[in-house]
Amino acid sequence: MTAKNSLKRLTLLALPLAAVAASTAHADEWAPTRSIEYIAPANPGGGWDTLVRTTARVIQEEGLAERNFAAINVPGGGGAVAWAQIARDSGNPHKLFAASPPIILVPLAGTSRYDHSDFTPIARLITDYSIVLVSADSDYESLTDLVEAIRDNPGLSVGGGSAPGSMDHIAMAGMASAAGLNASDINYVPFSGGGEAMTNLMGGHVEAVITGAGEASGQLEEGSDIRAIGVSAPERMGGVLADVPTYQEQGIDYTFDIWRGVMGAPDMPAEAVAYYEDLFAQMLETDGWASARDQLGWIDAYQGSEEFGAFLDEQKEQFSEVLSELGLRGE
Amino acid sequence: MDAFNNLMYGFGIALEPTNIAYVFIGVFAGTIIGMLPGLGPISALALMIPVTFAMEPSSGLILMAGVYYGAIFGGSTSSILLNAPGVAGTVATAFDGYPMARKGLAGKALAIAAYASFIGGTISVVFLMLVAPVLGRVAVSFGPAEYFALMVLGLTAVVTLSDKSLVKGLIAAVVGVMISIMGIDLQTGTERYTFGTTHLLDGIDFLVVALGVFALAEVFYMLLRGGGGKEQPRNAIGSLRLSRSEIKEIAGPVGRSSVLGFFVGVLPGAGATVASFLGYSMEKRIAKDGDTFGKGNIKGLAAPETANNAACTGSFVPLLILGVPGSGTTAVLLGALLVMGVSPGPMMLEQRPDVFWGVIASMYIGNIMLLVLNLPLIPLIAKILDMPRPLLLSLILIFCMIGVYGTSFSVFDLLLLLGFGLLGLGMRLFGFPAAPLILALILGNIMEESMRRALQISGGDWSIFIDKPISLALLIIAVLSLCLPLVKKVILQARQTRG
Structure with missing residues (x-):
């Protein structure tokens, strides 16, 4: 009886475990179920916009994704307007945006409530x-x-x-x-x-x-x-x-990167992050990307989500030092 | 002779069948984009970059340039018919164009706009061809101090734009400057008058204010006076034909504004808007019948319409000769050229003559196409005024709202539009002119930034504005243009008392 009972209990325990295992197996296979909103937090023509339109075009031309990457411009406040909008969309796996040092500098200057730590780092692409x-x-x-x-x-x-x-x-x-x-x-x-x-x-x-x-x-x-x-x-x-x-x-020991990358809505599910990380890594390997990149004078500088996140934290530290020295740090 | 050979070479490229097709597609799309507010030439060109990516660079630039000057060409339509300027360059077109349409001369107004645009566009291409290589120097000679002086000169137009009461005109201009300083201050990063909302971080878009105080205010005003419609014969489009005396009358303004517009356009950052206002106020001062400006004077329509098209061509000088963009639109063009593997700059004339001369030649063809395309369309487009009043007013409302929402996708901006509509109505009821407000709003920003940049360079020393010869000359002209009417008045009075 007891043995049978415990066996039953075991199966009860094992079922959710199996489900968890199944979902991890699925993780690599997550794919977007609708169009991806791919936001340039500025007007057409600038650096973010060029990144968004170029990567979207290469992904589409090389047939890397089933779903469409729809370029959307949300200008305003040097990015702050778009960030405020995206920050409200926590957990949405279909929302990406182009990022570069302003995502750290603008909040440090005190004109954006949201900074890089509010969003999900996907990948650094170029510099x-x-x-x-x-x-x-x-x-x-x-x-x-x-x-x-x-x-x-x-x-x-x-x-x-x-x-x-x-x-x-x-x-x-x-x-x-x-x-x-x-x-x-x-x-x-x-x-x-x-x-x-x-x-x-x-x-x-x-x-x-x-x-x-x-x-x-x-x-x-x-x-x-x-x-x-x-x-x-x-x-x-x-x-x-x-x-x-x-x-x-x-003789001046200093380097400065004007990096550009892709970030996503806050708390994006890990499997979605993995999907995009992989997608952008694949994109960087294509010939279409190579020719676009060379024409625009960009240099590949890929970092995956985790590494990119750590890099962003590092950048924040470095920038806030200089800004304090300049007396330009907002609160 | 050299220029002639080069131009023939350029026509050889521009007259290739595919390129003729691109010119046509470009100017056609441009005209339509210009007529609809909201989708300005900047966004239209940005959307086209992927299309031009795989093209021959000369074809790509021919197509995109066509969209750009086509949009300026077509932009006059909504200004004249609906008092709703879709792009900044066509605000001054509404001053006399809309009163003409109200008088039942819509057809003639649109025809004058088309001819003026054509001539302004063509004369300026001749300039572009002959003097562009030399002008690169002139364009860079304008630094912050010079821009400040130019903007001061531009602001003196307030005097000519406030017809009834100078005091009321000045008050409107001050309000315009106040609106222009809203948003993040570029020099310090400080937020000004944003009331803690992110919507105001970039200040208030020009389009919101212009459509509000011109078009919406007009709608409100008509509603207030009873939607009757017997007040003016709306349904008359009138003849398109210009009499010989009318052609004679506008020949001078068109000629002068072509030259003025081109040279203002060459200066990075000044562009079509400043050119059109300067052209308008210059003609109003010169004209013997200056007091009829703003009431449907054909010279007041021809001058800004010529100047804005000439300025559009002029803005290609810094782009093609120096490789630096002078405006948002040419910045997008520069980006597109870089993607196509052409880097405009000092060496471009030697390295890529096909692009340079091909585009110049295509502009001659494009301007002719625009004229041929637009003239037959005028009676059709002007039919919009035949609509019953209630329908027309609702159409203007929708038109304005789409225009504003289309640029910012912000409901907040729609509320602002409404607010400015009410402001504009109040201004009309109490006799405050709207034009100085718009002028000050457009110029205020550049004026403030240039002044502070100049002072940053000089370390706070104000003498930078009079040490630089160009800046000094412009400031003297500004002072003279303010004082001359006074001096004239004094002399007249003295003569009268003597007589």
């Missing part, structure tokens, strides 16, 4: 680096020249393509700090895009400009009015940028 530019006839031959000039004259204007406390400013201030200057000695002049900053450099309105290397590379061909004196990459970049020395080569 670009910062580049420091001067006009072609400038006296600054190297980054060291520029740093020395700033040491003598902190009023020297350095233009960038984004607001104070965001990407370009942090990249410049961090470099200055590593070179032994005060981060707040940089007289940073914000323009509304890297293009506008470079135009102002050509016209001689600012002394130097910091912007994304990819955006600047089109400007650095022969006959150009501007010249690059340093990239924030750990090693030299390719193409027209092959002659540009890194910060480290010039």
